[in-house]
Amino acid sequence: MAQALMTETPVRADAGRFGGTPSIELRDVSKFFGQVPAVSGISLEVRQGEFLTLLGPSGCGKTTTLRMIGGFELPSAGEIVIEGEAMGDRPPYRRPVNTVFQNYALFPHMTVGQNVSYGLEMTGVPKPERQRRVAEALDMVRLPHVENRKPAELSGGQQQRVALARALVNRPAVLLLDEPLGALDLKLRKTMQLELKQLNREVGATFVYVTHDQEEALTMSDRIAVMNEGRILQLGTPGDIYERPRTRFVADFIGQTNFLEVEVIGSDGAAVEVDLPGSGPLRARPPEGVPAQGTMTLAVRPEKISLMADLPGSEIPGWDRLSGRLEEIIYVGTYTQYVLRLPGGQELAVHRQNRAVGEGEHPMGETLTVVFNPQSAALLAD
Amino acid sequence: MSSALPVSVDGRPRPARRGLLGRSGAGDRALALVSLLVFLFLYLPLVVVVVYSFSAAEIAVWPIEGWTLDWYRELSRDKEIHEALQLSVIIGVVSASIAVVLGTLAALAIDRYEFPGKAALRFAVVLPITLPGIVTGVAMLSFFSVLTWPMSRWTLIIGHTTFCIALVLNTVVARLGQLPRNISEASADLGAPPWRTFWRVTFPLIRPAILAGAVLAFTLSFDEVIVSFFLQGREPTLPLLIWGRLRIGLSPEINATATVIVLVSLAAVLVSNRLSKQATLGG
Incomplete structure (x- = not known):
């Protein structure tokens, strides 16, 4: 290992x-x-x-x-x-x-x-x-x-x-x-x-x-x-x-994390550009201790990801954006976990805080767009 | 709530009485009868001995014609019985004492260390209680003959010690197995060298088991006949003396002796039980 x-x-x-x-x-x-x-x-x-x-x-x-x-x-x-x-x-x-x-x-x-x-x-x-x-x-x-x-x-x-x-x-x-x-x-x-x-x-x-x-x-x-x-x-x-x-x-042992396999495309110093098969280019935080190259794992925690629909205004500049079909809804009390199926077949868990009762619920099968700050997306060598 | 339910003093409904084994009526009564017969079978002979020890007649007659303490008086004057009793006590105490030291040490070794032949050692130590006494007796007799040792109280002590060790070992190993493993580590962690850990922590916790094992060992040694028969010297132990006299005929004095032995054994067993209960409760 x-x-x-x-x-x-x-x-x-x-x-x-x-x-x-x-x-x-x-x-x-x-x-x-x-x-x-x-x-x-x-x-x-x-x-x-x-x-x-x-x-x-x-x-x-x-x-x-x-x-x-x-x-x-x-x-x-x-x-x-x-x-x-x-x-x-x-x-x-x-x-x-x-x-x-x-x-x-x-x-x-x-x-x-x-x-x-x-x-x-x-x-x-x-x-x-x-x-x-x-x-x-x-x-x-x-x-x-x-x-x-x-x-x-x-x-x-x-x-x-x-x-x-x-x-x-x-x-x-x-x-x-x-x-x-x-x-x-x-x-x-x-x-x-x-x-x-x-x-x-x-x-x-x-x-x-x-x-x-x-x-x-x-x-x-x-x-x-x-x-x-x-x-x-x-x-x-x-x-x-x-x-x-x-x-x-x-990343896996502590807390919950989405792992997505990506290909490194290039780097501009502050962020690394990667390709997520089926979803297209994303930006991520540069890895620590290893060079950004070849196939890597993009790790992003479910609570760092937001539903577009929940955000005021339509576009957050520079944030990564993914769309997927809602396949699973798990109610956990303080938050609800949505599991999206991305176009490339990957699963993506998203945690949505339950701020107000009955507000902004989504039906199964709906296509949702989610965003996250590239600084919250870590590139791992393994 | 149905008013037909039996109600206890405090007014709460009581569950219906159910017999042993979940049955009731005839089944219960049959079971009680069988249990009674088993207990009679076990204890009636003892009762007979005790009762006849107070009978005035020289021979066992029924109904008993008169009561007396003569046989106890005779017993109190019987030098031969006193000497045999003394010998039996000495042999029991010495054997049990040797067994306590060796059995406890062996138990500590078995509990604490992993070593080759550990299972074999345990087996070898426990074997004497499973071997028929006649085998142990004959084997030791021939062994001592080869050494040309005359039979004496010392050969008796050696013979009895072999099975006494097994009794102490078993009770102490069981107790050690119940102790939390890290308790002696905790003692070391708090600054106690191994010998202080033993005297302050391990020993107080296994002491009831050691005592229970010792009492059990003494009791078994005290009424042992077969091994003693082979290994005795010129002086008989109490059970051997009684056996020898029985060949001449059942005397009421023997009944009195038996009664005394029953009382002493009963006390010893009660003490031993009490101690092992303490041991399991963590005293």
Whole structure:
């Protein structure tokens, strides 16, 4: 598949928040289980205090990467540096990181208070300070008054908070989170996403978060590393990843995208002219990192496309324009998805916001004209 | 709502009573009768032993003519039985203790590591409880003869330990299998070296299973006859002593002894059940 593309966007709105030495460095790290590669030579720098998400489908190597940072797996090759120190084969109990596990992994035979103070006890923090910090940590995750309860007496969401408190109470430089919200229901997950983001700002620790949920990644992360087949395909801010995917996999995995096969005709620097078989010439944003030539994939997201009929005035200068027969209407609540069949036989999904009830509906079979800004149409090499 | 429906105290309609197996009437009564017969078959002999242990007559007669505690008094003065009991307890405690250490270690190895021959190891450890006692007995007897070891309480302990290990291993492996895998990782993550993880997390969580296995092992060792028969030295264990006396004739004192053993075993089984229930509930 694609090569690892890892250049970062130079301009970041909140670049000032991160500085100094990187919190975590992965240098060409690989992991094999027997003959099977789980992670194939990834390099990555995580900045101090950053919320970085490893995003990918199951089996992409994201959890293995996290487990190598935590010390639960040792890399087959390459080096992991945390806070300027090479980890080598250092065991988990001697690393400056703490982990929030997928199913919380709370100690069932201990009370909540004992769970949270466990890490402090291991590092020899004296009892009065332990008690103070445990209370603080439980306050921070908004779970006071549960110290004497057993984990089994708490709800899933509460257990999740205990797991967070148990990790954060140790004031780790790095907090690793392995799909921690997976077992919670949607509403609670959304609340916890915001809280995690807030906690990241408050405590200043570096968060490395593993998930397969693209929406979760977009909501919380400072940067996202999209992984597949043991490699990082693209690393960037949520905006970068969503608006400027470099490969078909990234465009497809995050959000919904129309993929159209096109032939490159020419380029004028600002835009590339391409031919969509059956529909004629279109303009698109130049591809990044690869030259515009031959057969390429034009990727355009359904919500970037508008129905001509919805736009005031008749012509938008310089926008791409396509016509197709309406073949499918799917009502999704906040928007309606129209699927058009283009003259060349391709399908094109268009999302139309449902702004007013019953306004501007179209019958099946109608031929619709749609437009989109060429800057929203990305050319992909694959 | 039909007023013909039976109504419970709080006024809500109650579902109609349905028999076991969804049938009612004759079928239910037949099933109850069969169940009763099975329980009688299982427990009537025990009841008989207990009842006759209080009978004044030297021989078992019906109806019972008088009640006495004489046999218990006699039992309390019987040196031979005391010594046999002591031996049985020693052998049970020592065998169960050795089994707890070895069985728990083997269980940890089986649960935690992948190694060649793991299935074979598990099989080899569990085999002694599936082998007929006579096979184990004869095999060990000839083995010790080859070594020219005289039979003694030590050979008895070795013999009993073989099946005790299997009992502890099974209960502990089952418990370890229920523990979330990442719980010891969480402990390491929080700064605990392996031995502290074991004592603070793993051991407290498997302790009920270890105890349950130990009680079970002790109980089985305590009333074991066949293997003991082959491996005993000059002093008999309690079951062997009882068996030896029965050859002369059923004495009421044996009934009293049996009653005591039944009570002790019952207590042990209850404790063991209680512990394994705790183990599965996560204590």
